[in-house]
Amino acid sequence: MKTLRLILGDQLSKSISSLNDAKSSEDVILMCEVWDESTYVKHHKKKIAFLFSAMRHFADTLQHDGYKVEYIQLNDKENTGSFYGEVKRAISRYKINQVIITMPNEYRVLNDIKTWEKKLNISVEIRDDDRFLSTPEEFATWAKKKKQLRMEFFYREMRKKHHILMQNDSPEGGQWNYDKENRKPPKRDLKIPKTYEQEPDKITQTVIALVNQQFADHFGDTEPFYFAVTRKQALQALNLFIQERLSHFGDYQDAMLENEPWMFHSHLSFYLNCGLLLPLECIKVVEDAYYEKKIPLNAAEGFIRQILGWREYIRGLYWLKMPDYAQENFFNAKRSLPEFYWSGDTKMNCLRQCVLETQKNAYAHHIQRLMVLGNFTLLTGIHPKYVNEWYLIVYADAYEWVELPNVTGMILFADGGYLASKPYAASGNYINKMSNYCKNCNYKISKKTGEDACPFNYLYWDFLIRNRDKLESNQRVNMLYRTYDKMDKSKQKQIQEDSQKFLEQL
Ligand code: FAD
Ligand code: DLZ
Numbered sequence: 001m002k003t004l005r006l007i008l009g010d011q012l013s014k015s016i017s018s019l020n021d022a023k024s025s026e027d028v029i030l031m032c033e034v035w036d037e038s039t040y041v042k043h044h045k046k047k048i049a050f051l052f053s054a055m056r057h058f059a060d061t062l063q064h065d066g067y068k069v070e071y072i073q074l075n076d077k078e079n080t081g082s083f084y085g086e087v088k089r090a091i092s093r094y095k096i097n098q099v100i101i102t103m104p105n106e107y108r109v110l111n112d113i114k115t116w117e118k119k120l121n122i123s124v125e126i127r128d129d130d131r132f133l134s135t136p137e138e139f140a141t142w143a144k145k146k147k148q149l150r151m152e153f154f155y156r157e158m159r160k161k162h163h164i165l166m167q168n169d170s171p172e173g174g175q176w177n178y179d180k181e182n183r184k185p186p187k188r189d190l191k192i193p194k195t196y197e198q199e200p201d202k203i204t205q206t207v208i209a210l211v212n213q214q215f216a217d218h219f220g221d222t223e224p225f226y227f228a229v230t231r232k233q234a235l236q237a238l239n240l241f242i243q244e245r246l247s248h249f250g251d252y253q254d255a256m257l258e259n260e261p262w263m264f265h266s267h268l269s270f271y272l273n274c275g276l277l278l279p280l281e282c283i284k285v286v287e288d289a290y291y292e293k294k295i296p297l298n299a300a301e302g303f304i305r306q307i308l309g310w311r312e313y314i315r316g317l318y319w320l321k322m323p324d325y326a327q328e329n330f331f332n333a334k335r336s337l338p339e340f341y342w343s344g345d346t347k348m349n350c351l352r353q354c355v356l357e358t359q360k361n362a363y364a365h366h367i368q369r370l371m372v373l374g375n376f377t378l379l380t381g382i383h384p385k386y387v388n389e390w391y392l393i394v395y396a397d398a399y400e401w402v403e404l405p406n407v408t409g410m411i412l413f414a415d416g417g418y419l420a421s422k423p424y425a426a427s428g429n430y431i432n433k434m435s436n437y438c439k440n441c442n443y444k445i446s447k448k449t450g451e452d453a454c455p456f457n458y459l460y461w462d463f464l465i466r467n468r469d470k471l472e473s474n475q476r477v478n479m480l481y482r483t484y485d486k487m488d489k490s491k492q493k494q495i496q497e498d499s500q501k502f503l504e505q506l
């Protein structure tokens, strides 16, 4: 039986289930750079360069281990440009009898693969992706009959299931969640260590040249390029995070500073999402660091919650709710994405900083994505379709399974409250408290209305007023309407006029 094993760009793990029983003497492993995947949205140049380089390095590793790897480069003459076309070609070239693949992480790709068996008249086995710590079926059982889903309760189940930070049946330290200790504003004299940096090797340099040539009209910069592109390097990046940043991760998780894109975050999502790192190994090293007394509990729990809780919860939600989730638009938002999301050309300093950092790094940390870039799209009523597309394009860690629930559920509340109990809407006060962006802004954070007032301040109220019929019955939002109703009528009028003017010129 001659088997073709297809490895997708986000399946770069030697332990991937499709390779479990691979025979190096007989089987063919297929990896392909295809036009369809690079252009179904116009991914950030650095994202494509990163993934192609990581794929080429991974193919080399498998070859070195003795496997027969068929690696199709983007510019290969015969490249058909699609997974299906390349599988079909490989089947005829190698006289293949069956295809094995690990379940892809995107609904779009899974749907395509499900048609292959019939079209190719060959057995196509789709295996579970056991790199994740819960299965879509397990999540669906947990979610059954719940009207609203809450990450916190799912996370507790995952802590128990994997026995992470547990003392028998109780959470380490007596509490499940130390989120309240994760909201320190940034101190002026914070010393932030450099992120992991890796000089581009020959493979990466070749790929950067390819991307600059083939995807010149895509958003973003290829250089400087410093990402890890091999498993060994990704492990070094993990190690560096544990040594230098993790102890402050919890404290400054929500903090933002001008010209400091990396803060105390891990910058590991790129590697986790393409398979160079495995979620459980990251969780385990952090748990060990806590028990070895190298880091405080709020740092360990805060980080583990992100991977064991949020990451798994988001993935479960994606598979539970697709394909309908991609169409959700609770507020009936209609606006197009402002041009400055691509250029950074805005007088709002917080947004300018976050867009320019995204353009350069294909990275922004969670609070920049949520409370600056995301908050603005929520308040101004940008259509979820455009917001989802932007987030899928611009971040090197973006794949639909993780991007879509974060955008549709978390920032836009477009699912009507299935993921979040209330919209993450905020005025400029939040940004001012958690960052130093407002100091260098053309707008005045202290002003609530008027020409030079911070737009977030009036847009926040305008959003609430516009969507009163949908939000007033929400107990966590309700009191805001009482505050608004008590406001001076002239102030209410001014809020609406300022907002209208701002939105018109948007
Ligand atoms: P850290 O802050 O160091 O967190 C550690 C890890 O926890 C991350 O690497 C990630 O694997 C996981 N994690 C944390 N929060 C989440 C979350 N909400 N959902 C899933 N995993 C999480 N993350 C992506 O991996 N891909 C995306 O396309 C993506 N899009 C997002 C869009 C929006 C609007 C928002 C608000 C969040 C998005 N996130 C996404 C989640 C989160 O912002 C990133 O995982 C994080 O910023 C990556 O940087 P880091 O590795 O330094 O994370
Ligand atoms: C994101 C991406 C890009 C840009 N290019 C490729 C590619 O050429 N070949 C490939 O195998 N994978 C690529 N990927 C990642 C896929 O989009 C991802 O594996 C699927 O969407 C399943 O999650």
Ligand code: SF4
Residues within 6 Å of the ligand: 348, 349, 350, 351, 428, 429, 431, 432, 437, 438, 439, 441, 442, 443, 444, 445, 454, 455, 456
């Ligand atoms: Fe952003 Fe408003 Fe602060 Fe300017 S004043 S940086 S727009 S929050």
